[in-house]
Amino acid sequence: MANTGRKGGGRAGRGTPQRRSSRTWFFALLGAIIVIGIGALVYVTTHPTADPAARSAGPPLPPGSAKGYPLGNPQAPVHIVEFADYECPACANYSVVTEPDVRSRIVDSGFANVTYFDFPLPMHKNTWWASHAAACAADQGKFWEMHDRIFAGQSDWNGLVTDDPVPILEGYAKGLGLNVGTWHSCVTNRVHQRDIEASKAEAERRHVQQTPTFYVGDRVFAGSVPYDQIRGAVDSARRAVPAGAHTP
Amino acid sequence: MRMTKRMIVATLALIGVFVATYLTLFKLGYIGELSCSIGSCEEVNTSRWSILLGQPVAAWGIAFYGAVFAIALAGVQERLAMSRGISLLLVAASGSGLLVSAYLTYLELFVIHAICIWCITSATIVTLIFIASVLDLRSLPQGVTV
Numbered sequence: 001m002a003n004t005g006r007k008g009g010g011r012a013g014r015g016t017p018q019r020r021s022s023r024t025w026f027f028a029l030l031g032a033i034i035v036i037g038i039g040a041l042v043y044v045t046t047h048p049t050a051d052p053a054a055r056s057a058g059p060p061l062p063p064g065s066a067k068g069y070p071l072g073n074p075q076a077p078v079h080i081v082e083f084a085d086y087e088c089p090a091c092a093n094y095s096v097v098t099e100p101d102v103r104s105r106i107v108d109s110g111f112a113n114v115t116y117f118d119f120p121l122p123m124h125k126n127t128w129w130a131s132h133a134a135a136c137a138a139d140q141g142k143f144w145e146m147h148d149r150i151f152a153g154q155s156d157w158n159g160l161v162t163d164d165p166v167p168i169l170e171g172y173a174k175g176l177g178l179n180v181g182t183w184h185s186c187v188t189n190r191v192h193q194r195d196i197e198a199s200k201a202e203a204e205r206r207h208v209q210q211t212p213t214f215y216v217g218d219r220v221f222a223g224s225v226p227y228d229q230i231r232g233a234v235d236s237a238r239r240a241v242p243a244g245a246h247t248p
Numbered sequence: 249m250r251m252t253k254r255m256i257v258a259t260l261a262l263i264g265v266f267v268a269t270y271l272t273l274f275k276l277g278y279i280g281e282l283s284c285s286i287g288s289c290e291e292v293n294t295s296r297w298s299i300l301l302g303q304p305v306a307a308w309g310i311a312f313y314g315a316v317f318a319i320a321l322a323g324v325q326e327r328l329a330m331s332r333g334i335s336l337l338l339v340a341a342s343g344s345g346l347l348v349s350a351y352l353t354y355l356e357l358f359v360i361h362a363i364c365i366w367c368i369t370s371a372t373i374v375t376l377i378f379i380a381s382v383l384d385l386r387s388l389p390q391g392v393t394v
Contacts, residue, residue: 022251022252023324026255026258026259026324030258030259030262033259033262033263037262037263037266040266041266041269041270041273044270044273089276160302
């Protein structure tokens with residue numbers, strides 16, 4: 001029996017069939033909320049947009065001032081552009097789980113090349129240091145090595161665990177065999193501040209709304225998309241490219 | 249089915265857990281953009297007030313709703329159905345939550361100048377939990393102190 005609200009008698013009848021029935025319905029309701037809630041959370045984390053593959057990149061924009069970091073054959077028929085934030089977990093997930101396959105089976109195979117652009121988000125206080133760390137590693141020819149190391153170690157230097165990520169990033173620089181003095185000076189003097197700002201501006205110019213975001217040919221993918229989805233878009237873009245040409 | 253006040257509190261708190269989890273996942277970057285048909289969810293959830301003591305405010309919300317849910321669920325058990333201590337705990341917890349929620353809503357309206365529909369949803373849930381908790385306490389027979 002449910003509570004009637006009457007003082008002294010409102011909770012009488014404990015264990016009566018009516019109360020037991022009420023409790024049964026109550027727990028069934030909680031169960032339904034849990035199932036729906038978990039289902040909804042799983043959906044929104046695995047489907048960041050309603051149908052990313054169906055989103056068109058829109059008309060091509062004139063080239064911006066940001067250079068990004070290229071990987072792969074410049075003459076590859078398809079160009080993949082990635083906008084990512086070093087402190088974004090979905091970006092780290094892509095870097096650790098999916099990107100090795102993309103590199104070995106798409107980039108190394110010559111089907112596509114990749115250009116990485118920084119898109120530091122305002123809620124991530126250490127991401128700019130990570131962008132500087134990678135940019136300064138690029139000066140010594142080890143951008144991608146540092147990029148991978150930063151993402152792999154995200155849980156060690158992100159803004160929730162430390163206010164001073166530079167010593168941790170410096171450890172990565174040492175591990176990669178960089179000239180640490182040069183690297184450190186480059187990072188602390190923010191030598192590449194304008195380059196990173198240009199990358200961010202490029203993301204904003206393209207109205208990138210989340211990280212990571214990938215442009216594959218004329219398609220836009222948002223979130224940590226699986227390998228198969230990128231591969232499908234690359235294959236589709238390759239079919240759309242006339243022989244001997246390559247996408248801008 | 250007739251639900252007791254504590255069942256209502258537990259149900260609302262469980263919904264609150266999921267709302268807070270959704271906002272926390274966004275804050276941690278697992279969700280790229282909030283589904284926000286009204287207001288400026290991202291402006292609010294990326295502001296400097298979205299972090300409290302090193303953790304996302306929404307993560308504290310998960311802890312709060314989780315605690316209220318656990319207390320209310322315990323209070324639904326037959327042996328604690330008449331417990332005044334449970335009722336007092338619920339009123340104290342939800343009252344504290346209501347104050348924090350009121351402060352966060354003030355920040356949205358008068359400092360950040362942006363409204364997050366999910367935050368307003370959470371504030372509404374806290375308010376309803378507080379009302380149900382007070383009604384629960386008032387419905388207890390006088391003199392019950394367990």
